[in-house]
Structures are given as C-alpha cells and as structure tokens.
Amino acid sequence: MEGLCSSKKMTLRLFLVLLLTFVCFPPASYAELQRFEQPIKGDGSVSFLVIGDWGRRGEYNQSEVAIQMGKVGEKLDIDFVVSTGDNFYDNGLTSDLDPAFEESFSKIYTAKSLQKQWYSVLGNHDYRGNAEAQLSPILRKIDSRWLCLRSFIVNSELVDMFFVDTTPFVRSYFTESEGHSYDWRGIKSRKTYITSLLKDVESALRESAATWKIVVGHHAIRSISHHGDTNELVKLLLPILRENNVDFYTNGHDHCLEHIEDSESEVQFLTSGAGSKAWRGETRKTNQARVRFFYDGQGFMSVQLTSDYGRIVFYDVLGEILHELRLPKRLHSSA
Numbered sequence: 001m002e003g004l005c006s007s008k009k010m011t012l013r014l015f016l017v018l019l020l021t022f023v024c025f026p027p028a029s030y031a032e033l034q035r036f037e038q039p040i041k042g043d044g045s046v047s048f049l050v051i052g053d054w055g056r057r058g059e060y061n062q063s064e065v066a067i068q069m070g071k072v073g074e075k076l077d078i079d080f081v082v083s084t085g086d087n088f089y090d091n092g093l094t095s096d097l098d099p100a101f102e103e104s105f106s107k108i109y110t111a112k113s114l115q116k117q118w119y120s121v122l123g124n125h126d127y128r129g130n131a132e133a134q135l136s137p138i139l140r141k142i143d144s145r146w147l148c149l150r151s152f153i154v155n156s157e158l159v160d161m162f163f164v165d166t167t168p169f170v171r172s173y174f175t176e177s178e179g180h181s182y183d184w185r186g187i188k189s190r191k192t193y194i195t196s197l198l199k200d201v202e203s204a205l206r207e208s209a210a211t212w213k214i215v216v217g218h219h220a221i222r223s224i225s226h227h228g229d230t231n232e233l234v235k236l237l238l239p240i241l242r243e244n245n246v247d248f249y250t251n252g253h254d255h256c257l258e259h260i261e262d263s264e265s266e267v268q269f270l271t272s273g274a275g276s277k278a279w280r281g282e283t284r285k286t287n288q289a290r291v292r293f294f295y296d297g298q299g300f301m302s303v304q305l306t307s308d309y310g311r312i313v314f315y316d317v318l319g320e321i322l323h324e325l326r327l328p329k330r331l332h333s334s335a
Contacts, residue, residue, distance in 0.1 A: 032200060032204075033151055033152050033153050033162075033200050033201070033204060034149060034152045034153070035152070035153045035154075035155055036119075036147070036152065036153070036154050036155070037154075037155055037156070038079065038080060038117070038154050038155065038156040038161075039079070039156065040079070040156050040157055040158050041077070041079065043306075044157070044158060044306065044307060045158070045304065045305060045306045046079055046156060046158050046159055046303075046304075046305045047076045047077065047078050047079055047302065047303065047304045047305070048078050048079055048080045048081060048082055048302070048303055049069055049072065049073055049078055049081045049082070049114075049300055049301065049302050049303075050081075050082045050083075050084060050250055050270075050272040050300065050301040050302070050303060051065070051069065051081065051082070051083055051084070051272060051275045051300045051301075052083060052084030052085060052086065052123075052218070052251070052252025052253070052271075052272050052273035052274070052275055053084070053085070053086040053089075053123070053252045053253070053255050053273040053274065053275050053276065053277070054083070054086070054087065054104070054275025054276050055086070055087045055088035055089055055100070055104035055105065055275075055276070056089050056104060056276045056277065057100065057103045057104050057108075058103075058104070058107075058108050059276065060276040060277035060278075060298075061276060061278075061298045061317050062104075062108060062275060062276035063108055064298070064317050064318075065274075065275055065276065065298050065299065065300060065317055066108050066109050066110075066111070066114075067111070068299075068300070068315060068317065068318065068319035069081075069109070069111065069114060069300055070109075070110075070111020070112070070113050070114055071111070071113075071319055072300075072302055072315060072319065073111060073113030073114050073116075074111070074112065074113035076302055076304060077113075078113060078114075078116060078302075079116060080116045080117045080118070080119060080154075081109075081114060081116060081117070081118045081119070081145075082118075082119050082120075082161075082216060082250070083118055083119070083120035083121070083148075083252075084121065084123070084216060084217070084218055084250060084251050084252030084253075084272060084273060085120070085121045085122055085123025085124075085126060085166075085167075085217075085218030085251075085252050085253070086123030086124065086125040086126060086218065086252055086253070086273070087104075087105075087120055087122070087123065087126055087134065087148070088100050088101070088104055088125070088126060088129065088134075089104075089125055089276075089277075090125060090128070091125065091128040091129040091180075092125060092126040092127065092128055092129020092130060092131060092133070092134065092183075093126075093129050093130055093133040093134055094129060094130055094133070095130055095133050096130075096133040096134075096136035096138040096139055097138070098130075098133065101139060101142065101143070101146075102142065102143070105143065105146070106142070106143045114145075115145065116145065117145060117147060118145045118146055118147060119147055119148075119152075119154055119161070119163060119216075120134070120146070120147065120148035121148070121149075121150075121151075121163050121164070121165060121166075121216060121217065121218055122134060122148065122150065122165060122167060122218065123167065123218040123252060123253065124167050124170070124173060124182075124218065124219075124253070126167075127167050127173070127182045127183055127184075128180050128181065128182060128183070129183065130183055131183040131185070131186075132183065132185060132186065134148045135148055135149055135150070149163070150165040150186070151163055151164050151165045151197055151200070151201070153204055155210070156210070157210075158210065158211050158212060158305055158306075158307065159210050159211065159212035159213070159214060159305055160204075160208045160210035160212070160213055160214070161214045161215075161216060162201055162204060162205065162213070162214070162215045162216065163215075163216045163217075164197065164201060164215060164216065164217040164237070165197065165217075166217035166218050166219040166230070166233060166237075166251075167182075167218060167219070168184075168187055168190055168193055168194060169194055169219070169230070169232040169233055169236065169237070170219065170230065170232055171190075171232065174190060194236065198236060198237070198240065201215075201237075201240060202240045202244070205240065205241075205244035205246065206244055208244075211305075211307050211329060212247050212305050212310065212329070213244065213245060213246045213247055214246070214247060214248055214249075214250065215237075215241060215246050215248075215249045215250075216249075216250050216251070217233070217237075217249065217250075217251050218251060218252050218253050219233060219251060219253045220233075220251045220253055220254055220258075220269065220271055221233045221234055221237065221238055221241075221249055221251070221269055222234075222260045222262070222269040222287050222290070223253075223254045223256075223258060223260070223269075223271055223284075223287070224258065224260070224283045224284045224285075224286065224287050224288060224291055224294060225254035225255070225256045225258065225271070225280065225282070225283060225284070225294070225296070226254055226255070226280045226282055227253055227254050228254075228284050228286065229286065229287070230253075238262075238267075241265075241267050242262070242264060242265040242267060245266075246267050247266070247267070247268065247310070247327065248267060248268035248269070248270050248312075248327075249267060249268075249269055249270070250270040250271070250272060250301070251269075251270075251271055251272075251273065252271065252272060252273030252275075253271075253273050254271055254273050255273050255274055255276075255277055255278040255279075255280060256271060256273060256274055256278060256280070256294065256295060256296050256297075257271060257272060257273075257274050257293070257294070257295040257297075257299050257300075257301065257314045257322065257323070258270070258271035258291070258293060258294050258295075259271075259291070259292045259293040259294075259312075259314070259323060259325060260287055260290050260291050260292065261290045261292060262290070263290055266330070268312075268325070268327070270301065270312065272299075272300055272301040272314075274295075274297060274298045274299045274300065275298070275300065276298065277298075278296060278297050278298045279296055279297055279298075280296060281296060283296075292323075292325070293314065293322070293323035293325075295314065295316065295322050295323070297316060297317065298316065298317040299314060299315050299316040299317055299322065300314075300315055301313065301314050301315070302315070306329075307329065308328070308329055309326060309327060309328050309329055310325075310326070310327040310329065311324070311325070311326055311327075312324070312325040312326075312327070313325075
C-alpha cells in the first residue's frame with residue numbers, strides 16, 4: 001500500500017513538472033531557423049565571395065571561374081563563400097554518395113583561399129534530384145567546407161545573413177513541372193511551409209541588431225534576364241525586406257551578373273548566378289530604369305563589409321572587374 005502511494009506521488013510530481021515546463025516553455029508554433037556563428041577578422045571586417053549556378057563537373061567555364069575565385073579570394077583574404085543555389089546540374093544529386101559532389105565541388109574549388117566554409121541554399125535544379133542529399137551530414141564528412149540547409153542564419157558581430165529556401169515559393173513547380181520531378185519531402189504543405197518560413201525570417205530580421213542585414217535566396221526578386229522577377233517573392237518576401245531595412249538581397253537562378261536598385265527602399269538586388277553556363281543573350285524591358293549593371297556572361301561577386309561601408313565587385317571569367325558598388329552604411333533608426 002505504501003509503495004502504491006509512493007508511485008502515485010511520483011506520477012503526480014512528474015505531471016506537475018511537465019505541466020510547469022509546458023506553461024513556462026510552450027512548444028513553438030514554428031521552428032526557429034538554425035543559426036551558425038561566423039567569426040570576423042581582427043579589424044572588425046568581413047569579406048566573402050558569392051557564386052551561383054555552378055556544378056557542372058568543371059565544364060562551361062566552371063573551372064575557369066573557380067581559378068579566378070581563388071585569386072580574388074586570396075587577395076581579399078575571404079572569410080567564407082556563399083552559394084546561391086543550383087549547386088549541381090542538371091538534376092541535383094542522386095544521393096549523399098553521388099560522385100558529382102566531389103567532381104563538381106571538391107575537385108574544382110581547390111585554391112587554398114577557397115578552403116573556407118561554404119554556405120549554400122538549394123535551387124530548383126537541386127530540388128529535381130535528391131534535395132535532402134545536399135542537406136546530409138555525410139557530405140560534410142566528405143568535404144568539411146560544405147554546409148547546406150533549406151533556410152538558416154549566419155551571425156557575426158558585423159553582419160547577419162538570412163538564407164531563404166525560395167524554390168517552394170514558386171507555384172509553377174507544383175502545378176506545371178514540365179516533365180520534371182521535384183523532391184518535396186519535408187514540405188507537406190506548400191502554404192504552411194511558406195507561411196512558417198516567412199514568419200521565421202521576419203522575426204529574425206526584426207530582432208537582428210547587426211550593422212548589415214543580407215538575405216540570400218536562389219530566385220531573383222528583380223531581374224532583367226531570362227527568368228525575370230519572381231512574382232511570389234515580390235509579393236511575399238520583398239515587403240519584409242523593405243520593412244526591416246535589409247541592405248541587399250543576393251541570388252542566382254538567372255545565369256548572369258546584375259545590380260538593380262529597389263524603387264521604394266535602399267535594398268539592392270544583386271544577382272550572382274554565372275558560375276558556369278551562361279550567355280543566354282536575352283533581356284527583359286521591366287526594371288530597366290533601376291538597372292545599374294548587367295552582364296550576360298560567366299563570373300562571380302565579392303563582398304567586403306566594415307562598420308562604415310560595403311564594397312561589392314563583379315568579376316568576369318578572366319577575373320576582370322566589371323562593376324563596383326560602394327555602399328556607405330546608413331544606420332537606420334530603430335523607431
């Protein structure tokens with residue numbers, strides 16, 4: 001009898017503990033974005049390269065672009081590299097043991113300066129393969145530089161970077177796949193997924209106290225190239241960027257290099273999707289008034305940030321500077 005009473009007391013105590021835990025720490029209605037800390041240089045600056053649409057086993061000038069990235073990376077003493085998606089063509093990876101990973105990444109970006117962390121998002125071509133393979137920790141064991149998640153945040157003392165999974169935003173991938181098969185595992189409901197992600201991004205941007213705020217995605221918000229604007233991002237993501245004083249949005253998807261200014265805020269739209277196959281030879285009439293630079297060939301982009309200014313440079317396949325943007329840091333009011 002005494003043992004039974006003791007058992008009931010323990011059960012009651014456990015119930016109270018669980019109840020208190022639930023009240024004090026209620027389960028989140030949406031999952032917070034995973035965060036990674038990125039150290040900055042001793043002088044307080046940060047520098048990195050941005051490359052997109054690249055993984056073709058070295059072909060279509062991918063190897064040539066990689067060589068120039070190595071040279072610029074050494075000159076700038078970069079801290080990391082950003083990949084804006086479509087990491088492996090034509091249809092992503094087949095598994096986390098697909099040899100295309102090493103043949104298109106490890107064996108191509110071999111320069112000493114590029115042996116830094118690579119922060120990557122998925123592109124639509126990545127979703128046409130085994131999307132979850134690129135998220136696998138097995139790839140990090142094969143090459144420790146690789147870090148790819150659907151959406152996440154990189155924090156440093158100077159800049160907060162918000163990596164956003166933009167492919168699920170595009171409705172046509174669900175309704176008009178044009179013969180392609182997309183790996184939507186982990187995305188049970190497109191609407192729920194997007195709503196939750198936008199809530200995460202907006203909350204994280206609002207709470208950020210970093211000097212610079214940068215958002216990275218695969219699809220363009222503004223572009224005059226082949227794909228043009230992504231209407232879903234213009235409608236759903238752009239207002240959040242404007243409201244939260246984002247400095248620039250960088251993307252790939254269009255195989256070109258671009259700089260377009262926003263018409264209603266200080267957000268700069270920077271496309272770096274020229275890591276390999278390019279030269280589509282077509283432009284759109286929209287956004288022309290806000291275009292500050294457009295190049296239809298292969299290349300990449302570098303970013304240098306201090307507390308006072310940002311320097312963004314676009315390079316071609318020969319390492320020649322095509323366009324340079326200097327952004328004085330205008331600190332926004334918190335009001």
